[in-house]
Amino acid sequence: MLKDLFRKQKKYATIPTEATKNQVPEGIMQKCPTCGTILLSKEVEKNEKVCKVCGYHFTMTAPERIQSLVDDGRFFEYDSDLISVDPLEFPDYQKKIKQDMDKTDLKEAIITGEGTMDGYPIILGVMDSRFRMGSMGSVVGEKIARAAERAVQKKFPFILFSASGGARMQEGALSLMQMAKTSAALQKMNHNQVLFVSVLTNPTTGGVSASFSSLGDINIAEPGALIGFAGRRVIEQTVRQKLPDDFQTSEFLLKHGQLDLVVPRLELRDMLVKILELHTSRG
Template identity: 65%
Template sequence: MLKDFLKKKKRYATIPSERAKQEVPEGLMTKCPSCRTIMYTKELDKNLKVCDSCGHHFRMTAYERIDSLLDEGSFVEFDKNMISKNPLDFPTYEEKLEADRKKSNLNEAIVTGKGSLNNLDLVIAVMDPRFRMGSMGSVVGEKITRAVEYAIEMGIPFILFSASGGARMQEGVLSLMQMAKTSAALQKLNRQGGLFISIMTHPTTGGVSASFASLGDYNFAEPKALIGFAGRRIIEQTIRQELPEDFQTAEFLLKHGQLDRVLPRLEMKETLTKILDIHSS
């Protein structure tokens, strides 16, 4: 009887060896932070980083976003080697910039360029939160302005995907000036009859949400994206009221008239193609 008990215990108490654990390649599986579903990373990538179970939108890098939308081989990047300096001599800023360049393989928090979507020409700008949380410094503002000016010159639409923590504190007022600079460029595009489509992704906050991200002829956002200016806690302390649970989400903004549509990523390419086609004619 004791022998049977020991056999049974040994059978059900087996712990996988370290060798067995190491045989599972790192990055093979991804767990959804929303519904906890575990899926193959390759399948998630094929689904444009959208959870097939609950629709959670994972973050995309700038180049992943561009590859998911534009015609293969059509993208030509602008100002790739433009990098930030340290005009205010902010302590450790240059070291942090260099660390972000190595981590993200980007020179700045935005990628701009021209390309085509289903043979419709456009200029595109995509922010990447891996670099300084997508914060808006002088280079980000300059690259957006140059991209808008190119769209004006060529008479083609401008599409911008924002993802940002706001203005970059290490550049002080120089960063804040980019709000006016980019807004002025977009006003010029508007006067010329150009088309600007703004798509806010998670998160779009601070000076970015208060400037160019909210100035589109069409203002879209991905589902459940955080969009706002100041933080929730600061607003509650200022107005001394408890805010709704869904406050500063894309769905809340749509309900209150600040967005034209909450646009799921899997519908993005088809919807943008229709809009570009309408305006091209």
């Protein structure tokens, strides 16, 4: 006891380093990349993955997006058996596909199917950037084309959420062919006067932005989404000009006429319902 009383006390305290301060417990908390606020993951999920402080839109998975849109979460999936093959025998491609299947519990980078939104029947497609960066291979293109064909048959509006890095390089020209195939399927919808609403989320780039995602009767984007074909650096080197800071963002494209609306995620479902009210009737 006496020994403890006269023990020499340390005259310094340990101060956490900046690296330690920036560490966030995995799964419990997450840091907003825009404002730096530390947020409870459960609170972010309740707020549809939007930062309550600055409004930054975190990435949503395809199942999360579907759950937030369709009535009572009821959704009938199309073509769930379609999976990618390896037409070019690209090194490790099948292995990476399998890894993404295990990681995401998805078969491919898009889910398509049908449900209702406020009682209006719709066909819905949602891309998921966790699966090969949402790249468009043969299966993605086929599922979109089939969904468009069903929209024509059933006279249901087709709402498609894009989130993609572009065409899938491991499938070469077969991937690029999906640009034409999906565009042709959407032209059939247009010919039959069936509504197609394209919703562009972060990111929507490359061959996806150059094909189906820009062909909506109404084109909507979430705030701050990266949307474009080539990268900023490539464009600047080509045109030899400094591009605006907001170049290839939703807001820039809205200002220059490529988008009809930029709608925050928390208001998006209501906006889609208004569009359906104007263009369709309940089932």
